[in-house]
Amino acid sequence: MQAGTVPPALAPMLPVIGPAPRPEIEAEYAYETLWNGARVIAHLPGDGSLRLLSQTGLDVTAQYPELKELAALLPGPQAVLDGEIITLDSEGQPSVERLQQRMSLHHPEAVSHAIEDLPVQLMLYDIIYLGEPTVQLPYTARRDLLDDLALAGPGVSVPAAWPAPAELALQETRLEGYDGVVAKRLASQYLPGRRTRDWIKIKHLSRR
Template structure:
């Protein structure tokens, strides 16, 4: 059967629904992986497409047996491909070693043996000969769960109706990326970033030392486009990444003046990070940043500047780094 191509519906960043509206929403764990739409024609095959529409089936050979899970019943499913860490949480850095191998099936098969993936399913947009896009989320979810799609490399985790505050707190306690809130009466809007789905990302905050900066371009010429950050560990300043967002225009200009006053020719990071064109500064400015997670090398993912911390010394920015950081 020829199945319709359906771009995935997207969530909008926001906050929890109000307590008065809570019972009208379902809550799902926000996954840190690669979004996919899965096409099952009913002939035993499976086709996976990325958010862009590109076919990526060959990158994940362990997921292809899903093609026989529904027998001759065609379906289009929505989900997320994850690479799980030792605690069973999605680890995007692990997944990156699997992404981009759609045109290298041999390498994909070898990586599958080393870093297997897991597909989390959370919606069904077409089933049998019937499109389900116009059905409310609650009915689509019932149809999905009735399929019983739980296998060696795929599952259908339950969604929680109501109790959004408790659900969000649970994701924070377990160190998960966040929560997706879905209105029970929402239809599936292909390719639309809809307010009927709200994503809430759990962000952490830490103190960091500024050790350098990269020049901005365009309207930011002469100002820092990004600052290079470090934290103290074992007596040295270790690089933890760069951040280029979170300032107002005035704050960026004030930061530029502080950086110029602290200029030095000596890189304060040990080891020196790969940062062509960087301007180094004496590491005395302490700031606070928010971020989602750390990579295995200790770098901050998706950092955003929060504020300067003139009340702290650089020595107070110490952090625990993952094993293996050099």
């Protein structure tokens, strides 16, 4: 891809729902928090702007103006990042209900008020373009690239991933009040728009 070319709009890679990997292969995966947020692909053209596309390809940038800080955190080169938007409740846990309230707002004045009443956070967990496509790289290399960017701000973060055993990640997320984990195969490439067992959504059977 030539320098200055706009990266293509890619659909996000999707997980299957299933049980944790068997003990004999669980070390082949990393384990990330299951956020149950609003999936977005963040496009940063390197000119100080940000474009957020929903899982269905809709431009939702105007609904989340506070997330423009991501462009300041990564002023260049061109990048495309994968993550989820969440809204926290009074106890600091992701709230689907509060997120749905925020997602329903479109009028600029309503969105402006919601920045204070229903603030969002962007949890970034993959990188699919950084000056050039990175989808062909294994998960471990993509995570290293993402971690090296040190993207951290009031509304933006890169959550940590757990190594095996899977049960440790499940115990931690259960205690912290999250819905489960996503197991991601360490050697897996990023497959835009595909649902594959390289990513497995593992939900807790019950909440504490």
